[in-house]
Amino acid sequence: MxxxxxxxxxxxxxxxxxxxxxxxxxxxxxDEPLCFGLGAGIGFGYHEAGPASRTIMGRTSWLESIFFETLAIxxxxxxxxxxxxxxxxxxxxxxxxxxxxxxxxxxxxxxxxxxxxxxxxxxxxxxxxxxxxxxxxxxxxxxxxxxxxxxxxxxxxxxxxxxxxxxxxxxxDGEQPAPDATVESAARQAIGRAADGMLGDDERGAWGTQGVAGIRRFARELPNWGELEDASWTARFAYQNVERRGTGGGAFRRLYADFLAQLGFLDDEYTERTRGIADDWSALGETLREGSETPSEDVFERAGEQAGAIADREEALFADLRDEI
Missing domain, CATH: 3.90.70.10 (Cysteine proteinases)
Known part of the structure; x- marks a missing residue:
């Protein structure tokens, strides 16, 4: 069959x-960016387990099911x-x-x-x-x-x-049902859900410390990553989860920027801010890659500073997005 x-x-x-x-x-x-955005896929998780001693993930655990819920399919x-x-x-x-x-x-x-x-x-x-x-x-x-x-x-x-x-x-479930919601109404709902998740109001997260709080914890702990027994692999795996392993680059933020760019009710400012944050994530990814090759205290301290700055920018972005929609 x-x-x-x-x-x-x-x-x-x-x-x-x-x-x-x-x-x-x-x-x-x-298209793919719309599917990612309508599923409120943007997120962050930080967990003390997984393939390495510390695992980061730039998307939510509920992307696929929320896509269908948001569109009432x-x-x-x-x-x-x-x-x-x-x-x-x-x-x-x-x-x-x-x-x-x-x-x-x-x-x-x-x-x-x-x-x-x-x-x-x-x-x-x-x-x-x-x-x-x-x-x-x-x-x-x-x-x-x-x-x-x-x-x-x-x-x-x-x-x-x-x-x-x-x-x-x-x-x-059913024979090729069509979405009940319009793209605009679904997008507004999905952006609100993503913002709630990033700002700490959504308890559905399953992947460790969630959202901006997770990024801040990541930033605080990064300077001590050199003490991990698998410091090189942990840094390498984190780099991969920022730039590779199906993220679309920039910890999924480029994919989310492409989603925002399709929404006529949002100012282009939000797309550009998200792309800028994606660039910041890519720069952090390069620092993590460097740390995987030379796991020094200086490299991980620099990575922690970069992550802290990203947390500030993401908190401001998602607060503004939530106010906008």
Whole structure:
């Protein structure tokens, strides 16, 4: 059973690119920055666990489901069920021609060939024949095939960012429903939700210390990163989560700036401020990369100063955005 004519394309970020491909499949016409912004995807998390001693993440944990909620698109979601129950739900939807979003650990996705655990990584399952699954993974130009047993390991991995993955899936519920909300009304709602999350009013966060508070904690602790047993890897992984690993550059801020640029009700000032913050994140990423090669006290102190300045700029930006909408 395979979803026919699924419009797979690679993209900047796994979650927003998967949503963009689903949007093309259902005829909604949203590009990737719109999907990212309408899902209130911009965020920040700082956690003392993960593939390194400290993990940072520049997006929210709720991007994919909030996209559907904001647009009032009916969807079904499963989380925390055993493999058999969860996989049966997926196969039932595939049999009906419905693609299903999954959240997995890259380590077990053999086509990556990586020895680093990284998850949840978002992809879309578009087929299964029992022995293999067919996956739309936005990191690749072509559809991928994977043994079902390896998906089982990836989908329920013990090595998520802040805890085990839990066979989570998400799918549109119904026959190609159209969004009920207009882009402007949905965008206003999504910006408000993102601002609340960044400024500390949204308790839905699951990835450590959230929002501006998380950036400030990150800034305070950076000068001591040189004392970590895995200081070089922690700095390297943080650099990757700023500039690489599907962020679109600048810790997802460039992707969010491209979203804001499409909104006619906002002044261009907000786009430019967000792009400037993205540049600041890229500069911090370079300092972290330097720290990964030479983990000195001076480098991490400089990184802490950069992160503190970013926190100030982001607090002001999201406070202004919340007032504006």
């Amino acid at each position: 395979t979803v026919t004519d699924y419009p797979h394309r690679p993209g900047a970020h796994c979650g927003s690119a998967s949503l963009r491909n689903l949007s093309a499949h259902y005829g909604w016409g949203f 009916p969807f079904a979601e499963g989380d925390g069920e055993g493999w058999g129950t969860a996989w049966e739900a997926v196969e039932t939807r595939l049999a009906d021609g419905t693609p299903v979003m999954l959240f997995a650990d890259l380590y077990y996705l053999d086509y990556y060939g990586t020895d680093t655990h990284f998850g949840p990584h978002t992809l879309v399952c578009v087929g299964s024949d029992g022995e293999e699954v067919v996956l739309s993974d936005s990191e690749f130009d072509a559809i991928q095939r994977l043994p079902t047993e390896r998906l089982r390991r990836a989908w329920g991995s013990e090595h998520g960012f802040v805890g085990p993955l839990s066979n989570r899936w998400l799918a549109v």
